[in-house]
Ligand code: SF4
């Protein structure tokens with residue numbers, strides 16, 4: 189399961205651009221700083237590779253193993 193902490197997100201979309209499954213996309217929500225925050229479009233397709241967690245410069249993403 190991919191947990192995105194919207195509070196820390198700065199809307200850079202490095203997570204989306206680097207997800208090998210291409211399952212991270214802009215949501216319809218903005219956080220308190222005005223950034224459009226991402227969401228996982230197809231959680232069942234996530235491979236738990238943690239690329240998004242590792243690449244997020246704000247450490248806003250935590251991938252939980254084994255739970256989609
Ligand atoms: S990489 Fe992090 S800061 Fe950038 S859009 Fe994704 S969650 Fe937000």
Ligand code: SF4
Pocket residue numbers: 190206207208209210211212228233234235236237238239240241251
């Ligand atoms: S863990 Fe990997 S497959 Fe899942 S959303 Fe993040 S980058 Fe994409």
